[in-house]
Amino acid sequence: MAITGIEIFKLLPKTNCGECGVPTCLAFAMSLAAGKAELAKCPYLSEEARNKLEEASTPPIRMVTIGKGENAKKIGGETVMFRHEKRFENAPAIALLISDDMTETAIDGRIERFSNLVYERVGQTLRGEIIALKCQSGDASKYKALINKVMQKCKASIMLISENPDMLAAGLSVCSDMRPLIHAVTKENCEKIIALAKECSCPVAVKGESIDDIIELTTRLEQSGVKDIVIDTGASSIQKVLQDQVAIRRAALNQKMRSLGYPTIVLVNEMTDDPLKEAMIAATFVAKYAGIIVLSDFSGETLFPLLVLRMNLFSDPQRPLATDEDIYEIGCPDESSPVLVTCNFSLTYFIVSGEIESSRVSGYLLIKDTEGLSVMTAWAAGKFGADTIASFVKKCGIADKVKHRKLIIPGYIAIESGALEDELPDWEIVVGPREGAHIPAYLKTWKA
Amino acid sequence: MFFKTPEIQYNGSIREITLGSVENSITVGGESAFPFHTFDAPMPHLPVIAMEVYDVKPEDWAEAAIEPFKDVINDPAKWAKKCIDEYKAEMICLQLSGTDPNGLDRSADEAAETVKKVADAVNVPLIIWGTANHEKDTAVLNRVCQVCKGKNLIVGPLEEGDYKNIAPTAIECGHSIIASSPIDINLAKQLNILLGNLGVPDDKILIDPTVSSIGYGIEYAYSVIERIRIAALTQNDKKLQFPIICNIAAETWKTKEAKTPTAENPALGDAKKRAILLEAMSAMTLATAGADILIMRHPEAIKLVREMIADLASNQL
Ligand code: B12
Ligand code: SF4
Numbered sequence: 005m006a007i008t009g010i011e012i013f014k015l016l017p018k019t020n021c022g023e024c025g026v027p028t029c030l031a032f033a034m035s036l037a038a039g040k041a042e043l044a045k046c047p048y049l050s051e052e053a054r055n056k057l058e059e060a061s062t063p064p065i066r067m068v069t070i071g072k073g074e075n076a077k078k079i080g081g082e083t084v085m086f087r088h089e090k091r092f093e094n095a096p097a098i099a100l101l102i103s104d105d106m107t108e109t110a111i112d113g114r115i116e117r118f119s120n121l122v123y124e125r126v127g128q129t130l131r132g133e134i135i136a137l138k139c140q141s142g143d144a145s146k147y148k149a150l151i152n153k154v155m156q157k158c159k160a161s162i163m164l165i166s167e168n169p170d171m172l173a174a175g176l177s178v179c180s181d182m183r184p185l186i187h188a189v190t191k192e193n194c195e196k197i198i199a200l201a202k203e204c205s206c207p208v209a210v211k212g213e214s215i216d217d218i219i220e221l222t223t224r225l226e227q228s229g230v231k232d233i234v235i236d237t238g239a240s241s242i243q244k245v246l247q248d249q250v251a252i253r254r255a256a257l258n259q260k261m262r263s264l265g266y267p268t269i270v271l272v273n274e275m276t277d278d279p280l281k282e283a284m285i286a287a288t289f290v291a292k293y294a295g296i297i298v299l300s301d302f303s304g305e306t307l308f309p310l311l312v313l314r315m316n317l318f319s320d321p322q323r324p325l326a327t328d329e330d331i332y333e334i335g336c337p338d339e340s341s342p343v344l345v346t347c348n349f350s351l352t353y354f355i356v357s358g359e360i361e362s363s364r365v366s367g368y369l370l371i372k373d374t375e376g377l378s379v380m381t382a383w384a385a386g387k388f389g390a391d392t393i394a395s396f397v398k399k400c401g402i403a404d405k406v407k408h409r410k411l412i413i414p415g416y417i418a419i420e421s422g423a424l425e426d427e428l429p430d431w432e433i434v435v436g437p438r439e440g441a442h443i444p445a446y447l448k449t450w451k452a
Numbered sequence: 453m454f455f456k457t458p459e460i461q462y463n464g465s466i467r468e469i470t471l472g473s474v475e476n477s478i479t480v481g482g483e484s485a486f487p488f489h490t491f492d493a494p495m496p497h498l499p500v501i502a503m504e505v506y507d508v509k510p511e512d513w514a515e516a517a518i519e520p521f522k523d524v525i526n527d528p529a530k531w532a533k534k535c536i537d538e539y540k541a542e543m544i545c546l547q548l549s550g551t552d553p554n555g556l557d558r559s560a561d562e563a564a565e566t567v568k569k570v571a572d573a574v575n576v577p578l579i580i581w582g583t584a585n586h587e588k589d590t591a592v593l594n595r596v597c598q599v600c601k602g603k604n605l606i607v608g609p610l611e612e613g614d615y616k617n618i619a620p621t622a623i624e625c626g627h628s629i630i631a632s633s634p635i636d637i638n639l640a641k642q643l644n645i646l647l648g649n650l651g652v653p654d655d656k657i658l659i660d661p662t663v664s665s666i667g668y669g670i671e672y673a674y675s676v677i678e679r680i681r682i683a684a685l686t687q688n689d690k691k692l693q694f695p696i697i698c699n700i701a702a703e704t705w706k707t708k709e710a711k712t713p714t715a716e717n718p719a720l721g722d723a724k725k726r727a728i729l730l731e732a733m734s735a736m737t738l739a740t741a742g743a744d745i746l747i748m749r750h751p752e753a754i755k756l757v758r759e760m761i762a763d764l765a766s767n768q769l
Contacts, residue, residue, distance in 0.1 A: 086675070086678050086679075086682065087671070087674075087675055087678075088675040088678065088679055120719065121719060122719075123719065125667070214455070215455040216454060216455050219455060241763070241766060242760070242763040242764055242766070243488075243490070243763060243764055243765065243766045243767050246488060246489075246764060247457060247491045250457070250489060250491075251455075251457040251458065251491075254457070254458040254460065255455075255458050258458055258460070259458055280725060280728070280729055280732075280752075280756055281756060281759065281760075283729055283733065284729075284732060284733060284736055284756050284757075284759075284760050285760070287733045287736060287737060288736060288737075288740055288760065288764075291674070291737060291740050291741075292740065303721050303722075304718065304719050304720045304721025304722070304726065305720065305721030305722045305723075305725040305726035305729060306721070306725075306729060307721075308709070308719075308720050308721065308726065309666055309709075309726065309729050309730050309733050310733070312666050312667045312709075313666045313670065313733060313734075313737060316666065316667065316669075316670050316671040316674075317670075317671055317674065317737075319671055321671070321675055351668065351669065355708075358708070
């Protein structure tokens, strides 16, 4: 919240009734300012105070939800120009374009790739979220058939692309309760499409030739009560798109321009015919401020790097991804399987467990909570030394699971082995390899 | 009302540094705005690509990485020539992986001899990259600097643990140096100050912030580069106003995903294209943050990055 606790306090009833869960209005104001409480918890707020506080707490770039239920994808809600200043909030949605004049085979192929190219990594599911359906045929029944097909076959949010109000109306008639994104409102069609968007309360994209056009359109939409807006500046050169993205983010954040405070969409599919280049452009706008990125097709070799990069840049710089402290069984370990210990940085866990798996030797992997720091970082920060590892090994219960007493530690903390043997007199401390990649060869020769 | 891109206040600029010998020089740096923000200010020198060459035939490289260099992979000088003649490398980076004490442990003299051969064969600025083993790099890089006196090489990585023993020779022999620190703006600045105290001139320093690839912590590298650039350009932090060099190829190609064959995991798509894209996208992401020199490997990855750079700066070409 960009407003201080004291400023909030001034707007509260000051009766200290305690119904919000904390004893005083002041305490509640402080929790609100720190983002630890919700406005709705105080039942006695005046209408005026509520509006003011809501206004103050809305991020400079509105958060917009596309789709519903388990397919809902949030975009926008951003508060910074650079991720280290706080973090990037909502990763851009990756959309796959299907147009109604494609052959059935082409359509089916895209639907299949959209559904199958899903990846698990460090505990997260990575996938495309939106199918963008373009009405190219000008034939309402053809368009509706495509939408129906996609709704039946895919778990996806939907975006409808057309500038013809009749086609959009036809499309909405079959999918409006899925909360699709309507693309796009232009200067020419704006009356009719605003009416459509209001009627089905769906988010809409505005498209202009310039940012001036955009400001005019978003202002109009706001006046008619449509707030869930996405901006398409219509730029087609990579250079111009970058300028627009930066300009919009700056205007919203630094100049508090409400009329540009919306997430953006970049139609990368229209910028090149080369799939690899398409992925490169998409990657650039993952970093530089797109809210939705539309691709012409998906393939493993282009989508996987893009999705992983997106996850990386949208991770919280203040809080590395961490895995829970625990004993992880890899394969089907028994009482004579090797025991390895490492930190709880997700990337480390991910690499080490993967290497143990590929060794085809079952084992126990002990994950010690190091607040998400890697082996050496945690060691340097005093969170992965002999004392902390020893107390974890004692309390985690691994001694009941294995008969031997050999503990493999990462090669990079070899220096701790002596102290560990002192702290864990029952155990033999074995220094493993330094690189994760050398674990399989190492485990293959391991004996209890 | 006419909308204008909101301006931000820049207060400093990156030093322009000329690398290489008089006949074959290249200038990097000089930016006075964020990368590719050509609407704020022109970008006087676009990021350049240094192509990798190895002093020994690489072991366990992915098939796709070997393929373009099959015919020259045993001869670093020919390899370098091929990069320049065929792939138009703007710089060459000779990786001295053969000197690694955990590997072949080649001697300083042997390394210097290889460097000399490559240096005589190329007509572009030459980067010499050690193994980041302080003792070994001290021996190797000192010898290299002496043998190639006057060639204006770019040598690195110089780290907190060995800069004192390498920088004096490098400067005396007329080379530039790469100041390397582990993903931390304060450590980067600190090392530059120490190098300055040691008498290293400001126009001889490149920053290596330490980088990692997509899926292996690229976000740390991305943010530290952005922070260094912001401090240099908006806070006029003189000790961070150096061009940035990123040794990204090796980081990318050593990852599991760059090596997994197509058949092993079909969801990851075509192995060759995937690896190329992992390299190109990693490099491009670092360029978007502020890299001036990208050390790269695969010709097709390089082509993709070059095209993106040209497109992003199309209004000034
Ligand atoms: C990214 C990074 C950071 C990030 C943190 C990332 C994180 N989540 O941990 C940030 C920027 C926050 C950071 C901070 C610090 N860092 Co730091 N950091 C790094 C860096 C560049 C990469 C670490 C990383 O992510 N590695 C990837 C993971 C996957 O590696 P890993 O956990 O070691 O796992 C591998 C192996 O150990 C092995 N393995 C893992 N587990 C096991 C288990 C077994 C049984 C076996 C056999 C093998 C094995 O397999 C894995 C794959 O190979 C390293 C330098 C480097 N290149 O390594 C420095 C480094 C670790 N950091 C260092 C230091 C000193 C620090 C700081 C104390 C100071 C500073 N630089 O600011 C702080 C401490 C933070 C704190 N809270 O106090 C030093 C540690 C030096 C040392 N040995 O004492 C390093 C080595 C840099 C250096 N050369 O000086 N750091
Ligand atoms: S519920 Fe409202 S009025 Fe009561 S203490 Fe909390 S903030 Fe004050």
